[in-house]
Amino acid sequence: MKQLIKRELHALWHDPWQLALVSYIPLVGIFGLWWLFSAGLPRQLPVAIVDQDQSQISRMLVRQLTASSVITPIHYQDINSAKASMEKAETYAMVVLPFQLNRDLLTGHQPSIDIRYNSQYLLVGKLLSSQIQLSLADGLKSKALIKQLAAGVPMAQAEVNLNLVKTQISALYNANSNYVVFLLPPVLIALGQLLAMLVFANSLNRELRLSTLQEWFSLGTRRVLWAKILVYTPLIVLQGRLILTLLYQYLGLPLAGEFGQLLLAQIVMLLAVWLLVLTIFFLLQDSARVVSFCTALFAPAFPFMGITFPTQDMPQLAQWWRLLMPSSHYIDTHVGVVSYGQSFATFIQQVVSYWGYLLLIPLIVFLARRVKRTTNPITVQPSSSEAS
The missing domain is CATH 3.40.1710.10 (abc type-2 transporter like domain)
Incomplete structure (x- = not known):
């Protein structure tokens, strides 16, 4: 496994675009979005x-x-x-x-x-x-x-x-109606999910681009996949930790719960993203189509979180599409931790909502075996006359 991790790190270091996706591009995106929302409220x-x-x-x-x-x-x-x-x-x-x-x-x-x-x-x-x-x-x-x-x-x-009837409306978790509190976290979550998808899709597509699928299968499909997951999951979680630090420590946005639940929820969300990308990769087997399909799937993540529009009022097809996106499951945990300080037992119940992604594992195994059969070279045995 150590050699496989070195193989993945070597490939990452020699891929400028992949290196950018795990280093400065997330930083530019995070601080750019923060600057856009830094006013807090629209004025004039x-x-x-x-x-x-x-x-x-x-x-x-x-x-x-x-x-x-x-x-x-x-x-x-x-x-x-x-x-x-x-x-x-x-x-x-x-x-x-x-x-x-x-x-x-x-x-x-x-x-x-x-x-x-x-x-x-x-x-x-x-x-x-x-x-x-x-x-x-x-x-x-x-x-x-x-x-x-x-x-x-x-x-x-x-x-x-x-003044026959006096009314008073008090926002419990956003007293100043600040758009940074309201919009910036889900926007950054949607951006992070999109970047995570691109990182993992590029890692898989590199095997197609460099024609190393046969080497991948000879090294062991599961072992190579675990090496990719062990390399890229900590890098993406580090980006998520940076987002949480910016929002709830540097900017001082209200946080009722603990960081630990949010980090665990991000890891579970990433694993669900990896399963979706793997399914699409083995199904399409084309670099451009894999990235295009994944982008089309994950691009509407922000409106499907239900932050700015009630999801129960969406058409049924949109609600099914929403359930496919891991960020839609993660946002329930995020809101529960940030606003309500929910218990760990509630967090476990929310993690159970990811169970549907486990159904992708047998499908991935089936598709990977099919790809392996078509990738392995055909060995022609010589006839008895040729051998003599």
């Missing part, structure tokens, strides 16, 4: 404003929107130009203050303020929708208070009328 997002009323109250509502750190109002003369700005991604939302807004409020009517946002930008759209509604509600509440006071309603009663 452009919002199209169409003020058809041009009244004192409409200008007051625009000032309310301007006071929000999330919103930067941009004025447009008509709805069509505001819509065009959203289509060009110059603005992310639109607010239309209707004609005679002030008169309708004073006469007891209920005017409609048109609020639209670009739902393609899922998180940005939701953030703007809530911030716009809160800002407009604060502005209209002051107007309603003045109207009730003018009608002779006592101040105390007027405040009760405006």
